[in-house]
Amino acid sequence: MLCLVEVDQGRLIKHPLCESFLHLKWKRIRKFFVLNFLFHLIFVAFFTSFVYTTYSTYKQLSSVLFWPLLGFTCILASKEVFQITYGGICYYIKRWENLLQWSVIVASSLILISPEPWQHIAAVGILLVWIELMIVIGYFTMFGLYVQMFKRVSINFFKFLTAYFCLIIGFSLSFNVLHGKYKSFEDPVISMLKVIIMMSGELEFEDAFFDLKYPGTAHAMLLCFVILVTMILMNLMIGLAVSDIQDIRTRASLEQLVHHVEVIGHFENMFSKLVDYIHACKIIQACREKTLVLPNHCVFHIRPNDPCEKRLPPELIHSLYCLAGEQNMPRPTFCSSTSSRKHSAIPKHSVIRRPQINRIMQDSASCTAMTVINSYRMNSWTS
Numbered sequence: 001m002l003c004l005v006e007v008d009q010g011r012l013i014k015h016p017l018c019e020s021f022l023h024l025k026w027k028r029i030r031k032f033f034v035l036n037f038l039f040h041l042i043f044v045a046f047f048t049s050f051v052y053t054t055y056s057t058y059k060q061l062s063s064v065l066f067w068p069l070l071g072f073t074c075i076l077a078s079k080e081v082f083q084i085t086y087g088g089i090c091y092y093i094k095r096w097e098n099l100l101q102w103s104v105i106v107a108s109s110l111i112l113i114s115p116e117p118w119q120h121i122a123a124v125g126i127l128l129v130w131i132e133l134m135i136v137i138g139y140f141t142m143f144g145l146y147v148q149m150f151k152r153v154s155i156n157f158f159k160f161l162t163a164y165f166c167l168i169i170g171f172s173l174s175f176n177v178l179h180g181k182y183k184s185f186e187d188p189v190i191s192m193l194k195v196i197i198m199m200s201g202e203l204e205f206e207d208a209f210f211d212l213k214y215p216g217t218a219h220a221m222l223l224c225f226v227i228l229v230t231m232i233l234m235n236l237m238i239g240l241a242v243s244d245i246q247d248i249r250t251r252a253s254l255e256q257l258v259h260h261v262e263v264i265g266h267f268e269n270m271f272s273k274l275v276d277y278i279h280a281c282k283i284i285q286a287c288r289e290k291t292l293v294l295p296n297h298c299v300f301h302i303r304p305n306d307p308c309e310k311r312l313p314p315e316l317i318h319s320l321y322c323l324a325g326e327q328n329m330p331r332p333t334f335c336s337s338t339s340s341r342k343h344s345a346i347p348k349h350s351v352i353r354r355p356q357i358n359r360i361m362q363d364s365a366s367c368t369a370m371t372v373i374n375s376y377r378m379n380s381w382t383s
Helices: 002-006 010-014 016-054 060-087 089-094 096-113 116-137 141-163 165-178 188-198 215-243 245-277 282-290 314-327 334-344 354-382
Strands: none
Touching: 010 016, 010 245, 016 060, 016 096, 016 116, 016 245, 060 089, 060 096, 096 116, 116 141, 141 165, 141 215, 141 245, 165 188, 165 215, 188 215, 215 245
């Protein structure tokens, strides 16, 4: 399945057989991701509590939370180093979630070393740890679809915003020239931030746009901004999101399966290399065996009409049942179809001459010979 993902054929993973295997595989390794979620949840709790107690009046509690946060930061850094060592640095760099985790590790380390000059980093670090927790929640099937949809919508939004960013820059510079004496437009960068906020409808017309120096120009620029940005641009963004929601949902489910393939493959690859390196550790070998659906071979029986069948989702069981029904349907052989066409070509109420009879007999004999050869091949294959 990893090969299918690497050659950009991930749509084949939607086959019921592949999807069933991924579902069973995920049920085997789900316990490890539950532990990973609990670890990140505790880390987020310690990080948030330490930041709030450090930059508030409850500074005496920060000394109590210092050592637990230091321990979890070291464990998180060791986990990332382990992934680089046994998972491969090429795969590690491709995933932006790993860069996010290193940003959290750096922010936590700087705050633990000296919290006073790093208040801005602490504010950014709190946001990053909660985003990281959202990504960890996205590993689970129940919430993974919505997290993948959020990622896809965010990417599409920034692509769309990049195409119209020149319009935002133009309005921000225009407002900076016309309303430079106001704090919201006194600097080009701050003016751009104000324009982005004004896109949501927060115009503050009474405060900034009753300028006596440029009354007509300021009002005309505001009217153009309301029409082009607040009305057209924002409604266009909403319309694109609504029209593409079904496609986004379909692609998000496929990307979730692809993500499961990558995570499961990376997880097994790390355990395989670790077992090859540490042969005597029975705990690691037991963990590796727990990640397998079955050691060698199994026959998975499905009871589609059994209400107690909970091993696979109902829609997946229905897809497998339909697929098995299509494969078990009797198919006409080549000879029978050929002979039927030959005999159907004979007119019912006409005189058949002897050359035509000889040709029909030859076709029937060749068809019989092909049937015998095919039956012999089938018997040899089954034996």
